[in-house]
Amino acid sequence: MATKKSNEIEVREKKAADASSGEPTWSGTFFTPAADIYSNDEAITLVLDMPGVSQQQLDVDLREGVLTVVGKVADLPEEYRPLQQEYELGGYLRRFNISDKIDRDGIAAKLCDGVLTLVLPKAEELRPRKIEVQLG
Secondary structure, eight states: OOOEEEEEEEOOOOOOOOOOOOGOSHHHHHHHHOOOEEEEEEEEEEEETTTEEEEEEEEEEEEEEEEEEEEEEEEOTTTTSSSOOOSSSOOOEEEEEEEEBOOOOOOOEEEEEEEEEEEEEEEESSSSOOOOOOOO
């Protein structure tokens, strides 16, 4: 499996969440959400598509250098009978390896309209520093 790697974060290419690959087993179907990753001098920003996930059904966890995002989607009410179903319901599961170059205490998460945005501030030693030049 190919990976994309920088000094701050390692990302595995998109694949289906699968219990046989060491993922935890929950009841129901889980998908790997698409993620965009942006970087600037201050932070790395992860943007994940998680339609149908509410704040109450979202869990973002950081342990032993692994950032895990799990979002559960509620089942359709029983009175709905699908005539045609092109979109399969299921939860979302994605993991990222985070290096020590991220300020772990400063990580922030925001969910808006089915899009989860995680801001991972870079450690102080990675941020550019302006050095003042004095005269004389």
